[in-house]
Amino acid sequence: MLDLIENSSILIVNDIVSTLEELLPKYPLHSTRVIKNEEKDEFLIAQATLAIKEAYIATNSKKYLFLCGTTFRKEAQNSLLKVLEEPPRNIVFIIITNSKTAILPTIYSRLPYKYLKKSIIKNEIPLNISKMDLKDIYNFLKDNQKISKNEAKDIVEAILLKVNSQKIKLSQKELDFFSKSIKLLELNSRPINVLTTLLLSIANQKNKH
Known part of the structure; x- marks a missing residue:
């Protein structure tokens, strides 16, 4: 079970959608934003620009920005470096992705990360080999x-x-x-x-x- 994450972090997970479903109910709706590419699973410069814009909208209470993607385009990550290193007051960035290799070392040097991927339990695959079609x-x-x-x-x-x-x-x-x-x-x-x-x-x- 995922605990509330109060500080900027990177989460390496099995499934981004189910992670969001588990986490989002724990956060105040009015101060939470999910930024992801709705057309494909890649986080592009457009999403990075939106994240930066959201980060600089002033807020008196904590605002949580979830940046989600199976892959993150290099130029998108580079454009985020400054705001991740010196985030505006009350802004928490939570990056959610499937693979540690999706994130540049320069981002890892700025944010702590949690490796939450679970290994598949052997012999527990949902396939009936004898009857599969x-x-x-x-x-x-x-x-x-x-x-x-x-x-x-x-x-x-x-x-x-x-x-x-x-x-x-x-x-x-x-x-x-x-x-x-x-x-x-x-x-x-x-x-x-x-x-x-x-x-x-x-x-x-x-x-x-």
Whole structure:
């Protein structure tokens, strides 16, 4: 459970939307602003300009500015540096993103950060491997499209554990899909691509049996 954050901070989270849903009810509505790109998940110079404008609107009580994005454009971050270093009175900036690498070191040097991402519990993936169809695969991939390399490796292992727990028989060639997936992730292949290939391969082989 997330506590009220009173000072400017960076939050690294699994899901930005659910984090906002948990946090926002704890803040006064009239003095809270959420600034994000409504068209895509990237925080651009337009959002940075809006954040700076909001920060310089005088306030007698604390005002909380939530800056949200899966990625933050470099020029947007650079334009925020001065206001983050010397924020106007009563202004609290809370940056919410999915990855530590999305934020420049110069921003990290100005704000403390909280790493709130939770590892996926192995064998707890919401997929019934023995009965999954293309729709199940699509929905699972959609929910996990922003995951990191390490999280993808956890998912590969969780799928293998679930295959074993559901007593699904795979040939040696099919089992090789798993070790191959881990190797591809180690080589920095895109996690979503690796998981797509793995799940489609399992579904394809399962349908042959």
